[in-house]
Amino acid sequence: MNRQKEKLVVIGNGMAGSRILSEIVQKAPDKFEMTVIGSEPVSSYNRVLLSSVLQGEKELEDIKIHPNEWYEKNNINLRVGETVVQLNPDSKVLITDKGYCTEYDHLVFATGSRPFKLPIPGSQLSNVRTFRTVEDCDHLTALAKHTKKAIVIGGGLLGLEAAKGLVHLGLEVVVVHLGERIMERQLDETASSLLMEELKNQGIQFWLQKETKEILGESTVEGVRFSDGTMTKADLVIMCAGIRPNMELAKANGIKTNRAIVVNDSLQTSNPNIYAIGECAEHRGIVYGLVQPLNEQANVLAHILCGVQGHLYRGTTVSSKLKISGVHVFSAGLIEPKETMLSLTLINEIKKNYKRFIFDDDRLVGVILYGEVQNSSLLLEYIVEKQNLSDERKEQLLTMVGSVEDVVKNLKKTDLVCQCNAVSKGIIQEAISKHGAKTLEQVKVRTKASSSCGGCSSTIKAMLQTMEIGGDSFESEKETLCVCIDLSEEEVVERIIKLGLETIEEVRSTLGWMKSTGCKVCQKVLTYYVTMIHTSAFEYSKEELNVIEQKNGKFALTPEFYGGVITAEQINSVATIMKKYRVPYLRVRSDQRIELDSIEKEQLRNLYSDLNLPLRKNNDFQVQPVLMLNHFRENKEQLLQLAVELDQRLLGVNVPHTVQIGIFYLGERVNATKCDLRIDYYPHGLELSVIGQSDEENQLFYKTLKEEMLLEMILGLIHYYRMTAKYLEPLYSWLQRMGIISVREFIFDETNRSELLTQL
Incomplete structure (x- = not known):
């Protein structure tokens, strides 16, 4: 590297640290010799989307901000799993816990914050966790396999997202909140009640105005006791009771701190060569805990460090969006009007939609939306720009619904589509028209829009669908297998079969994978399809x-x-x-x-x-060992033999989604919910059913008196399912899509069934 360059060191490789580096790489890639030091053992990732990882919607690979190759390409010295333990502002030198020592010309604190653990008895127990990092996510996912009931302490944004993720993992979840309503900092009483009712329907329980006094247990969590004397059993506690800025290093070295590291409008600390951005910085008495302010701070600081005049940070009008599937909530600015302010509200009890607008004279100063949030970007723009609105326009806001396409049409070129990353409609249009972006992922790479909370993705998709270039409109965005390939899942499978591709590497090289190693999504999908189509192509040690x-x-x-x-x-x-x-x-x-x-x-x-016993592959999805209860008083030997034969024939068989088969006596209901395929023994014969989400959705598939015929039907059904279902598509969903009559006709045909059994 050129030793004449100024040395820039960033402490913290989270969202703030990676963003300042990105901004500098764009503006002046050759100006600095850059080093970034991060305490976490992994490269930068989007912490906002951790809830999506816990909920099972995304993988860690999906939320990474920069891969290691990006740092190498831009000559950035990346040091992960290291913590700065010594700092000398006078000599401009720092040392890490791994012994790494470096000088700097400019230093940026982007150390973020850490979750606050309530100082109560039992908080040190092994199953008391927080939800802040990838490591937390991994721990919670692992713990969920061995726990039944979780207590989430804190009914704020993070607590609700963690609770939903744990429900998705199959746990009974109770949110315990000290306040009178959930998300009281972002929502008024009406919106909070609507949200809580919806989340109750999704399986989350709520105990409000409850103060946690003690966590019970010897070495691990056994229960929780509250200040009112009540208690409950639990085996997992998640603390989401707030965060604390990581400012100890700065404070120990004489840098001015208050609630966080104090900075001016140039984001300088009390030491002119040291800056701070993100959750560890306090600007004009405010410590921001959201992604939008840190992105704005990083943009301003990058301009200042690169010598561009006229850039100062004046503060951010923050907004919040809840990231739970099926729930649409948005708030910005004030949630309750002050004296002399005007408040307009509208609630639709049937659709469960709610709107509240707060005005200070003719300016919009607060918005709460529940249900219909399509216009959130436009409304936030009104607040930020302090636009004057006529009385007629104020009333129109109440009834303004429109489709996402209508919202796009009403946006001016200068209006922000992505508030988190300050990306306007005009910038996205340019990415589409001038740079050929045709998918959401390509727009994201080009502009960073939708790369943080993802709340603007529907608006960007609408722009892709409706924007005309040379008289031709884009077609709806194609649902590709993953970001590595422009082919759909069906097209990839079709080519694997047609071209006889037998290894994952062969698939990637032949079909033109953009990334030679693939991503977390396609690695799993390709492993499934290649091993299913070519059984010998993949050996398990x-x-x-x-x-x-x-x-x-x-x-x-x-x-x-x-x-x-x-x-x-x-x-x-x-x-x-x-x-x-x-x-x-x-x-x-x-x-x-x-x-x-x-x-x-x-x-x-x-x-x-x-160990002279058969072994089962420890992969993601397969047919599980047959579950057979011991309540049989007749025909037990024959049914036991059926279970043995099913286990033998289906051992190691890959399926698109886990399949559990159960054998039951006289329609008993015990453990029925665990099964995807249910065999019921009755004196008049055997019944085979595909199990849905409720008893009303269960589909009776086949009746017979002979166990051998039932065996054939099950084996044929399983193989037909694995040959025609999409990866991750459950058996019941597949049957709904294909149609039970169509599936029956195919499998009941003796020729078809014989071919399926031969293939299996």
Whole structure:
């Protein structure tokens, strides 16, 4: 590198740190020798979208801001998993906990904040977590597999998003909130009530005006006690009770702090060579905790560092959008009017829509939208620009609905579409017309629009659909497999079969993958389709079978016992293995299988060699071992044999989505919700049903007196499903899409069924 360049060091590689680097790379890529130091062990990612990862809508790869290659390409020294522990502002030198020492000419604090843990008894227990980082997300996902009930402390934006994610993972979730209503900083009483009612319908419980006094348990969470004397059982507690700026390093080195690191309009601290942006900075007495202000701060600071005159930070009018599937909420500015202010409200009880507009004379100073939020960007622009509105225009705001397309037409070129990243309609139009962006992802790469909260994505899609170039309109954005390829999922599968592509690498190189290694999305999808179409194309090593890594760093192993039946010889074999390898205990799982726990990693290979039992692939989606309850008083041997044969025939079979088969006696309801395919034994015969979301949605598929015919039907149905369903499409959803009559006709045909069984 050119040693004559000024040295710029950024402490913190979160959203603020990565944004200031992006701005400088765009404005003056050769001006600085840049270093960024981040405490987290991963590269920068969009923290705003962590809730989407927890809810299962996105993968970590989807929310990364910059891959490691970006830092290399732009000659940025990226140091992850390191923390600055010493700073000398006089000599302009800093040192990390890994011993890295560097000088600087300009230093930027972008250290963000950390979650606040309530200082109450029990807060140190192992199952008390926060929700702030990728590591938190991973821990919560892992804990959800072994827990049943979670308490989320805090009914703010982050608490609600965490609660929804945990519900998605199958937990019973209670949000405990000290206030009288949820999201009281962003919503008034009406909007808060509407939101809480909707979230209750989605499975979240709420306990308001509850103060958590103590978390109960010895080593892990067992319950929670409240200040009113009541208590509840729980095995997981998530604290979402606020954040605290990371300002200790600055404060220890004489830099002025208050609630955070104090900065002026140039974002300088009390030391003229040191700056601060984002959640660790306090500007004019305000500490912002949202992405929009930090992006504006990064833009201003980049101009200042690059020597561009006339740029100062004057503050940000913040807005909030809730990022929970199916819930549309927006607020900006004031939520309650002050004296002399005008408030206009409209509520539609049928559609559950609510609007509130607060005016100071002719200026809009506050907005709350629940349900219909299409006009949020335009309304925020009114607030930011302090536009004067006539009485007629004020009234029109109440009834202004319109489609997203109408909203786009009403936007001026200078109006902001993406508030988070300050991207106007004109900039997006230019990306489409001049730079050929034809998809949301391409617009995002070109302009950063929709790369933060994603709330403007529908508006951008509408622009892509309606904007005319040379007299031709864009077609609706094509739903591609992922961002690496312009082909749909169906087109990729069609080409794999037609061209005989047998490996993942062959698929990527032949079909023109944009990224040679693919992304988290296509890696899983391609693995599924290639292994399904070409069974021999992908071999599993024994270390990848039946093994689950445990929290203590050891491993759990589940041997395969067909039908859940264990012979005396197999019991002896397992006992011998346990003694030889000092496996402390085994446990009986809810699916009637046994699990050997706490196995050392170095013992696995030899243990596999000695364990003379079949093994199941530990991949994402497969047919699970058959669940058979022990309530049978007749025909038990025949049904047990059916379970054994199903397990044998379907062991290791990949399916688009996990399939659980259960065998039940006389229509019993116990554990019925666990199954996708249900076999019911009655004196008059056997019934096979595909299970929906409720009893009313269950579909009776087939009746017979013969177990062997039922076996054929199940095997045929499973293989037809895996050959025609989309990846991640559940069995019931597939049946709904295909039509039960059509599927029956195909599988009931003896020739078709015979071919399916041969292929399987």
